[in-house]
Amino acid sequence: MRIRAALVETAGGPFTLRDLELEAPRADEVLIRVTAAGICHTDLSMRQRWPARISPMVFGHEGAGVVEAVGGGVTTVTVGDMVAVSYRSCGLCELCRSGHPAYxxxxxxxxxxxRADGSTPLTSGETKVFGxxxxxxxxxxHLLAYQSNVVRVPATLSPTVAAPLGCSVQTGAGTVLNVLRPSPGDTVVVFGSxxxxxxxxxxxVSLGCEVIAVDPIAxxxxxxxxLGATGxxxxxAHHAIDTTGRPDVIAQALGLxxxxxxxxxxxxxxxAEFDIRTVMYNGxxxxxxxxGDASPATFLPQLVDLHRLGRLPVERLITEYPFEDIESAARDAASGKVVKPVLTFG
Structure with missing residues (x-):
């Protein structure tokens, strides 16, 4: 089928809208008409250094939309379902089987x-396009995804809210709910907002913690x-979360x-460097x-429930952009002008 996609043709190049051809879904694949897609810093950083041998490339990994077709082996979603799309995992290795597909x-x-077999379902005329x-x-x-990374969500949920659940919201909320699991009253310091x-x-905040949010942007x-941070x-603190990847911030977090x-x-x-004695003596x-050490099939529904209860107001983070304005949205994300840009499709 004919689709419209944002193509990155060379490392560091802009997102350029192109008409492409997309194959029909294979047995394990799901064809989705995209209604919203979040822009994540991983998309922006990877386009800066994507290898030439696997270019041109279509990025994007926070999709939401409506199922239009399913392969013969797909049993968890059906045509017409509204879905959010997350990361891919094999589903067969020991970590996937033990409930930790993020690893x-x-x-x-x-x-x-x-795909796993080295093929790509995208082409532009005679030119292979990677995705x-x-x-x-x-x-x-439109996109092709897999039964393992497609999760049905309520039709009443806004697709602009559903899209970032698949990565950024899952990562942040999952770090708290799945990994740290703080008790009510614990102090949690989050570096980077x-x-x-x-x-x-x-x-x-939803767990009743005292939350400190540290960020240079007022x-x-x-x-x-x-959103509930008290300082x-x-x-x-009992717990600290670093979202910056900066060695100086990591050292500061350990010291707290x-x-x-x-x-x-x-x-x-x-x-990053740290003092071993400090870590040892303080346990x-x-x-x-x-x-977020999350299994999307079970964790995304939990996030939807928290949103429905008003405890995860994801819409407060979102700025919407038409798909055609993807390059503007990317610039605003990179500059910190907006928190979470989400592309919308007519």
């Missing part, structure tokens, strides 16, 4: 730019306060932890977290 032993499936980003490539009017950090703030600190100055406290590392970064834990 799937074939997690590179999300970054290959192709399958996080098992979806949602910067397009982007969509991941503010999702963590909302989740921690508007984001104000939004965090409106913006770092203080001693009470004895037997936990630091969750969520932001992508390079190397501190440092935990890396991918996708």
């Amino acid at each position: 799937c032993l074939l997690s590179d499936l999300n970054m290959r730019g192709t 399958n980003f996080f098992g979806q490539s949602s910067f397009a009017t 982007g969509s991941v950090g503010l999702s963590a703030v909302m989740a921690a 508007a984001r600190r104000e939004l965090a306060a409106e 913006t100055e770092p203080k001693a 932890l009470r004895r037997r406290g936990t630091l969750a590392l969520v932001g992508l970064g390079g190397k 501190l834990r440092i935990r890396g977290v991918i996708e």
Whole structure:
């Protein structure tokens, strides 16, 4: 079928709208008409360094839409279902089977730019186009995903809210609810008030925690306060979450932890140094977290329930842009002008 997609033709190049051809779904695939797609910093950082050997490329990994067709092996969704799309996992390795698909032993499936067999369902005339980003490539009017990363959501849920549930909201809220699991009254310090950090703030507030949101941008600190954060100055804490990936921030976070406290590392970064004696003597834990250590099939419905109850007001983070304005949305996201840009499709 003919679709419209935002193509990145060279590393660091802009999103350019192109008409492409998309194959019909295979047995394990789901064809989805996209109604909304969140822009995540992973999309923006990866387009800067995407290898030339797997270009041109369609990014996007926070899709929501309506199922238009399913392969013969798909049993969990049907035509007409409204769905959110998350990351891909194999479903067969020991980590997937134990309920931790975020650490799937074939997690590179999300970054290959192709299906597992090396094929791509996208073409532009005679030219191969790469996609399958996080098992979806949602910067397009239609996408192909998989039974393992497509989750049915209520038809009454706004697609602009449903879209970021698949990554940024899942990551932030999941870090709190699945990994740290703080008790009511615990102090949680969140460094960085982007969509991941503010999702963590909302989740921690929902548990009755004292939440401190640290961010250099005043508007984001104000939004965090409106979402329930009680302070913006770092203080001693039972738990800390770093969404920045910056070594200086990580060191600061470790220095704030009470004895037997936990630091969750969520932001992508390079190397960081810490004092081993401080960690040992205080019984501190440092935990890396991918996708909130969440299984989308079971966790996204939990997020939907929290939203319905008013405890996860995701819409407060969102600024909508027409799909045609994707490059403007990307610039606003990169500059910090908006928290969570979400593309809408007519």
